[in-house]
Amino acid sequence: MKNKNPARTDRIETMAGRYNLAVIGGGPAGMIAAGRAGEHSSRVILLEKNEQLGIKLLLAGKGRCNITNAEEDLRKFINIYGSNGKFLYSALNKFSNQDVVEFFVSREVKTKVERGGRVFPVSDNARDVVGCLEKYLVDSDVEVKFNSSVEKIIISAKKITKVILSGGEEVVADNYVLATGGKSYPGTGSTGDAYKWLKKIGHTVIEPKPALTPVVVKEKIVKKLEGLSLKNVEVSLWEKRKLDSCFGEALFTGNGLSGPIVLNLSKKVSENEAKDLKIRIDFKPALDYPTLDKRVQRDFAEQNNKQFKNSLNKLLPKKLIPVIIELSGIDGDKQVNVVTGDERKRVVKLLKEFELSVEGLVGFAKAIITSGGVDLKEVDPRTMKSKIIDNLYFAGEILDIDGPTGGYNLQVAWSTGYLAGAGERR
Ligand SMILES: Cc1cc2nc3c(=O)[nH]c(=O)nc-3n(C[C@H](O)[C@H](O)[C@H](O)COP(=O)(O)OP(=O)(O)OC[C@H]3O[C@@H](n4cnc5c(N)ncnc54)[C@H](O)[C@@H]3O)c2cc1C
Structure with a gap:
């Protein structure tokens, strides 16, 4: 009309x-x-x-x-x-x-x-x-x-x-x-x-x-993930202890996170505004630590002669791989068969507890x-x-x-x- x-x-x-x-x-x-x-x-x-x-x-x-x-x-x-x-x-x-x-x-x-x-x-x-x-x-x-x-x-x-x-x-x-x-x-x-x-x-x-707003984080590295949409992940909010968590779809923006589960968590962020809040993403919530570790070991074994940077394709979306490599501190050019157990465990930890520091919420302009x-x-x-x-x-x-x-x-x-x-x- x-x-x-x-x-x-x-x-x-x-x-x-x-x-x-x-x-x-x-x-x-x-x-x-x-x-x-x-x-x-x-x-x-x-x-x-x-x-x-x-x-x-x-x-x-x-x-x-x-x-x-x-x-x-x-x-x-x-x-x-x-x-x-x-x-x-x-x-x-x-x-x-x-x-x-x-x-x-x-x-x-x-x-x-x-x-x-x-x-x-x-x-x-x-x-x-x-x-x-x-x-x-x-x-x-x-x-x-x-x-x-x-x-x-x-x-x-x-x-x-x-x-x-x-x-x-x-x-x-x-x-x-x-x-x-x-x-x-x-x-x-x-x-x-x-x-x-x-x-x-x-x-x-x-x-x-x-309310129901995207969350802005302090880490600039998220810019590299802008537009990456994640399905079946768990996102949790922490301030010393876990305050809340949601399972479902999330999305990286240029300066933080959005998507349905992040929007839903934003209410808790707003309630705890003044606190030192962290967001953790579990990229593989269906696998506990030992199971995910085994899965990574298997992938490494199957791709024994590849460089580390080329060994995560089966496990992760393409855009996420360089960021995980950077944050793991492992040389991406290294042969996968010389990645140590400790290094591998660092990768597993990043996949289960990808931590970001909350800067704040986007204002009314982008609030649902x-x-x-x-x-x-x-x-x-x-x-x-x-x-x-x-x-x-x-x-x-x-x-x-x-x-x-x-x-x-x-x-x-x-x-x-x-x-x-x-x-x-x-
Ligand atoms: C991007 C986005 C996506 C969303 N998606 C969903 C969804 O999928 N599902 C869901 O459940 N909710 C969704 N929401 C929320 C949902 O749209 C709102 O809850 C809903 O529109 C509220 O309806 P309302 O009629 O109360 O207000 P509004 O939809 O805000 O309508 C208010 C109307 O009043 C008019 N108005 C304001 N001031 C005056 C004035 N002084 N004189 C005359 N007219 C005036 C405005 O122009 C407007 O047309 C979404 C919100 C956004 C922003």
């Missing part, structure tokens, strides 16, 4: 008077909320600052859009969000991950489940997800107003009386849904505008922090999600209604709830958006 249809926009812009509901923010949470409200009520308007809807959604899952997770056990689903997860109980009951799949499948977006329960559209194309939501809005007769950045919220007697757009235009509604997202990937429109309004109207905002947001104590979990402002509802990332990768964050948007749009009085 890129703003290609002037007739439609003209109609919206000239429509005078009061709306039943104004939804601020056309991301997944706002689109579901507006569509849901429009199913039961007329005069619903969706205000989006960009000239198209769901820009962040188009980036989701590297453009494939991991719409939810197929985990069937509701308790496990809730636990994955940590201590704030219980806030989602009603929302997930009303509009669960299965309901999300049903929603898309019934609107001709077939889905598939991949490793770790990740649900994607069969087409692997986030555009189909956005297109489906756009059609939902049309079917629900929601009016969408593009290029409409809300600048101010006007309050009187614990109620929002109107919102004012950047051009000075006013939008008046009986109820409002705030679905402006967090402040990560600000280029998508999510610039954290609502935090300042919220504080002004008496809501507590838990400090927004970048913002942790923090509207204090959940001030929101009714059964309706997403503010306990402070009588006609205000919340949906999506603006709330102080975030999950790991795997479709859990979009599920928050769908479930809370659905409830906010259903609103008790509509």
